[in-house]
Amino acid sequence: MTEPLIFEHSRAGRYARAQAPNVRAELDLPPSLLRKSAPNLPEVSELQAVRHYTRLSQLNFSIDTHFYPLGSCTMKYNPRACNKLAMLPGLVDRHPLAPASHSQGFLQCMFELQEMLKSVTGMKAVSLTPMAGAQGELAGVLMIRAYHHARGDHHRNEILVPDAAHGTNPATATMCGMSVVELPTDADGDVDIAALEKAVGPNTAGIMLTNPSTVGVFERKIERIAKIVHAAGGLLYYDGANLNAILGKVRPGDMGFDVIHMNLHKIFARGRGGRGPGSGAVGVGERLKPFMPIPVVAQEEGKYRWLDERDLPQSIGRLSAFMGNAGVLLRAYVYMRMLGHDGMKRVAEFATLNANYLAARLKAAGFQLAYPGRRASHEFIITLKRLARDRGVTAMDVAKALLDYGYHAPTTYFPLLVPECLLIEPTETESKEALDGFIDAMCDIMERAVRDTEQLKGAPYTLPVRRLDDVRAARKLDVAWRPDSAA
Amino acid sequence: MTEPLIFEHSRAGRYARAQAPNVRAELDLPPSLLRKSAPNLPEVSELQAVRHYTRLSQLNFSIDTHFYPLGSCTMKYNPRACNKLAMLPGLVDRHPLAPASHSQGFLQCMFELQEMLKSVTGMKAVSLTPMAGAQGELAGVLMIRAYHHARGDHHRNEILVPDAAHGTNPATATMCGMSVVELPTDADGDVDIAALEKAVGPNTAGIMLTNPSTVGVFERKIERIAKIVHAAGGLLYYDGANLNAILGKVRPGDMGFDVIHMNLHKIFARGRGGRGPGSGAVGVGERLKPFMPIPVVAQEEGKYRWLDERDLPQSIGRLSAFMGNAGVLLRAYVYMRMLGHDGMKRVAEFATLNANYLAARLKAAGFQLAYPGRRASHEFIITLKRLARDRGVTAMDVAKALLDYGYHAPTTYFPLLVPECLLIEPTETESKEALDGFIDAMCDIMERAVRDTEQLKGAPYTLPVRRLDDVRAARKLDVAWRPDSAA
Amino acid sequence: MAFIPHTQGDISEMLAAIGAASINELFDEIPESLRVDDLPGIPEAIGEMEITRLMQARAAQDRGALCFIGAGAYEHHVPAAVWEITTRGEYYSAYTPYQAEASQGTLQLIYEYQSMMASLTGLDVSNASLYDGASAVAEAALMAVRANRRSKSRRILVPRTLSPVYTRVTSAIAGTQGISFERVDFDVATGTTPLAALSEWEGEDITALVIPQPGFLGCLEDVDALTDWAHAHGALVIAVVNPLSLALLRPPGEWGQAGADIACGEGQPLGVPLSSGGPYFGFMTTRMAHVRQMPGRIVGRTEDLDGKPGFTLTLQAREQHIRRSKATSNICTNQGLMVTAATIYMSLLGAEGLARVAAASHANTRQLADALCTVPGVDRAFATPCFHETVLKLDRPVAPVLKGLAEHDILGGFDLSADYPELGHAMLVCATETKTAEDIASYGRALSTVLKQLKVA
């Protein structure tokens, strides 16, 4: 099945008439301000729009239809209740600037969410406003910067980042006007301590770490690292994308981190709509409290209200027009309440069980683990470098082949330091049967890679399209349909 | 894509824990009353259930994904608002026995719906309770029976039904203890008047007609028919499944009908969920008013209340435990308000335009219309008897072939009097492009039927399954999965 | 033109292809004398925005009461997943799966549903739904008459413990085919049907006996004795059951020596919202021996041309579209969407989840009765075991008490005095798993306030 562009369904003069006022009101505007020709929006009936976008939806893999072990992305089940309850009338139609008198229900949820996140992370205060992990990182590094500036340490402008780190870490440091110092990862997947000791110094603003790290192992020397960085006057930033793996087992605050972001859209599952929205709530230790991004909810005599620049004059400020992705936060709140404290611990336990099981079984089947001596956290890496060398079959080939089995591919080519890698994260909500099916598919692919290499490299065969030409996409850039580009 | 049975996903001990109380309360019941072993229900997680039923849904054709010209079924667009508004809290959670003090919002909708249906049909009163067309028919024939009985005419036990009638008509007559007298259809698709004149008599209870009829033409002699039946002491029943075709153009009440049912789930579009629910509201003329099924909503001094057996002592009684398919009725109410009077007329106009266009184009392309001399109403019939004779390609073969083009097949082999027929109803919500695409597919199929008959007869090829063995289904009856039947 | 996609250009081209000058010309076969040109009773069209606001206002009028009414419709928690999936366009906007290859999703789902209902009721085969519980009893009665070839009497015994409205609906629907529905009395002391009440028909030709479990008064019947009595008299047994209760109670297929022959009832408790009384769905299961007498659609598993398993409608020769006046029933459109919801609901809950919901409802109703019986003037009517409904007796007429409670936004129960005058001032109450201890306590408080006020008045 393929589906034409919505523009190809267009005929002049059509639209969903029940959805707009039945007359066009007169304008009290000078003609010079008005547009001369109508924009090229689709002209379709309500049925045509519904049918088109329903059909398009079916051309997607998703959690609700497929196992989706995309490493670092924590593609777990999003309880339907989270969506439904966040969209209740009263919540979904509340104006962001409604006065406190008309906001107590919402504010109470946000306050309790802040409190729960504090307790999960061991941090001292939480601001919910960042709108994704990367914006949480931005908030965090800006706070680190503000902290040093407040102490007159204007020269502290270096952020240490392990080479395995997610791309948002170095990109964020740059956005905050910092320079990035890359740290090597040792053969076991831990930070190279000697290199770290060499790297720290008077210009060190801080370090950005995720633990468990993006190579899927727990950084065992975390206390040592904290000591080294703190001793050098730097602060520790925790990239909470992987917090899922350690919920209720160990807390970033206890590891020595000064600031943390949490990808609530991963950990506290919520619909990500093909690429967001997210939430990157930040937690801080005592030192960074004055610098938190605003607004933050406070409770005073049983009433809730927003704290703003008047309450937090040293704040790094606002990162969004209102208070961030409220709807995502409501979904996280609902999910956390449904998990409860025991449920949260189980998230970590079963995410870890699933990852270690999958790793053990794949290893037994002949796949090469990137860090075979280590426990997997909630995710792990296999490297296909032997297959690539011997057969010319790459990680990308295996990823595409998996699609034909009805499995979304794991993350490919990240982290960059492991050649031909697949970063696999099954998550706790998948059953053993789902994992076993995936293992069978991997073994079958491996066998086909040897038996019929060329056939395998042509995968996928059963999807709406075969392998797409990315080079052509970038070279013959076609990023918008125009009436004159119609066939 | 195929999907295992939900039972094949089962593992002992699993269920969606967030959906049930977290303990099993103790029972105060004697053990002799309790079941000894648990029923074989699926044991799956919430994700597994969601994934399974989401995947199953994708194995369906539907209005929201496909053109669906199923004659007599009026498969038109169901505005999403109808569903959303019928499921508003306050409506979706209202107990059917809630007192009038807590029901005024709902009752007002129902009252206004009754009034609108009166005006659309020209009838004098409306009862909303029948739960589908067939139950509306039952109500209608029971009222006819009650009317005759009330007059002491206990011998009137014959119901006249044209041979083209929908199966529910004769089946209903039987269910009401009537005997069925079949009337032939003439070559133009009208009722054979001579045969009618012969058929009526002192035992005639009434006649069941649909107009436009199930052969897709308007019964031109309807006034004559009404006169003949009424003169014989019989009453006229209108099967309102085809009311869509004449909304705002002509009213059953004006044609002389004494009672009518309306398939609200077709005319006033609402989701039919793969086979229902429906609604078969009935309208009556003055004579049958006392016999209407209860309950009916009345307005008294600005308040609404249910009329019951005390108000309508001659009522044929209740046909459901409460008041019928309230949710379907709410959807119809919303839809009618969105159409308004002009919109209703347009329903008939464009349903008729689409049918006549499709008929004209197919005829021009060489297809044989069953009633070529007639205007199509909202639907029309083509017969493939020549193709069946010359090539052995049946209406069923063409129907199956259409599926491969992404079109649901028209109704096949109904009405029975037209050999190898397809009853085609495009509905007013389909665009000219959709019709043109269908015409192209039909022409292509016709060409293939000649060029490559066997290949065509093997269709469909692109669906989740190929043609299914219905004979085997009936012979080796497998209508329920059991643990011991597992592969 | 809301929902109509035609452009002016389309209309002209289409009329040209037809050879008509105007759309109106297409109606030229309708006699002039009958034509209308306006629909005076229909208001102007309003947009989705306006109707949304209107419906929100209407809905708000009826909101917010705490409901302890059962009497055939039960408030249960419905998981969000149920209706989010059920209303997916592919389920919501499809129709009867006449083209099986294009409807495998719906057909497989019905097959799964049939399997679940068969197992829940302990019988072999289920149909794909009937309209509702009441009409299902009528269909079961008609089916029993067809299925019980040995009985010639067309007499069906209907206990007074069957819901009075079910009894009325059964007569209305099935009453014109020469069947005599005969009422079996109940024991005012136990709220159940004693075997002794059947002595009147001892030794007669009885076609079928209806056995409700639980009875309308909430009490659990001695289904074994009743079933065996019926079978001993050559009568079929029609079990009328609450499907949720079957998570706990012995299924009809295991009643007595031989089990009930037909089970039917209201499917609403399985994931269908209260929704003012409908759409719900009637279910029906039976033994394989009677499958050809079943009304309604049935889905079977079969194979395709390549031998691959698939699903299709089967045994259609029973149905109106084939058999016409000789069909087992006139039913055509059924309550499919509700079956979709129920199937998802049962899959989510499983046997254990269903048992917990049932047990919590049972326990809550007990607690409710305990709490209310501490109010002076309120008493239990029966000591018989019950599922999740029970009868309370008041020391004064029920109607004004319920009215008083409604003013406190509490819908206190169902007034039994019209249907069961011999019980005096009796009302039926129900507390499902949705009711908290605090809800029950508020009912208790409101009841004692109301009773005090009424005394004063």
Added chain:
Amino acid sequence: MAFIPHTQGDISEMLAAIGAASINELFDEIPESLRVDDLPGIPEAIGEMEITRLMQARAAQDRGALCFIGAGAYEHHVPAAVWEITTRGEYYSAYTPYQAEASQGTLQLIYEYQSMMASLTGLDVSNASLYDGASAVAEAALMAVRANRRSKSRRILVPRTLSPVYTRVTSAIAGTQGISFERVDFDVATGTTPLAALSEWEGEDITALVIPQPGFLGCLEDVDALTDWAHAHGALVIAVVNPLSLALLRPPGEWGQAGADIACGEGQPLGVPLSSGGPYFGFMTTRMAHVRQMPGRIVGRTEDLDGKPGFTLTLQAREQHIRRSKATSNICTNQGLMVTAATIYMSLLGAEGLARVAAASHANTRQLADALCTVPGVDRAFATPCFHETVLKLDRPVAPVLKGLAEHDILGGFDLSADYPELGHAMLVCATETKTAEDIASYGRALSTVLKQLKVA
């Protein structure tokens, strides 16, 4: 274990395969000293039924006010179809389309979205969304610095008519990279940015000029003059626009002689509910010449191995996952679901529907202002043409008036006195197409009541 499917048997088998004695053992690399074993601040788990009731109660607390606040978030009718489709599992539970072949639905939708936004703004290319309108302006500023190679100054002019909160967000996000944001004053008589206000920078090296249309005070700017001034000074033009207004107003691509260079803003008016402020989405479009400086994802149309058209993420070398510290932005997760909703919204409404919504909002705001200005003590602040927001001046402080209105369940507007003290007692009001004549009249009545009461007090 809610949401966890493992049976006891599964757990044992899995541990055996791993070679671990217990799940806890899997955490043995975590230093003992750091382990916790409890989460004291987290309450017990509650079921979906309980959380549903809780959230309904919370939602009910905040319901029912009539809202005339705009100030960056606008209440519009959102067709039911938008969110029923957007929340379909296949959209809702997917992630970034890294595997293009398995995400053609999402990718094609984004391509369609990009096409719509490009046309709406009159520019060539759109990204796939940024976080929100405010942060989009920050990204646009950073982009302008990269794109304007001729300018060395890193000076960006920001009019006071840009939303004050957008200005603050822009500084917070983009303020650490040596960019100087310089404020351009506005004319208190017209509520707009006069050309004269730019004279201060005459002849200087300016990197970019931000032009909001409409301005935060609702008034429409002379975008042609401002654009031409900027281009004459070698500065790029960053248009900050309400996308709904572009159904009526001249698009940024056609401003002045050469058109704006970057357009961005808040996408919320296009089918996204108010939802307490988010998730919304920021949009951004630009000329093809600057595409490599754009932040965010971009989808392109290409071909597959068989030459069939298909869609994929393109120009990824701009992004953080490839370019790391040299990326155009750190953005990774964006607001995709909102883009899905907006794309469906725009498809339903089309150009004509959008124009009607925009025109109705414009007309309603005029009527609102007319109605309120009949109340003594209330006056229009400006005579300048506006889109759908306007400033009213009161004869006394705004805050207590708004508070009084809130007691009548009317959210009367946005108090401007903190951000624009020179306007006196000024508030910004907005009436979109959702407001009826009766709504406007009730506001008028409530306002006169409140003003009378406050006088008395």
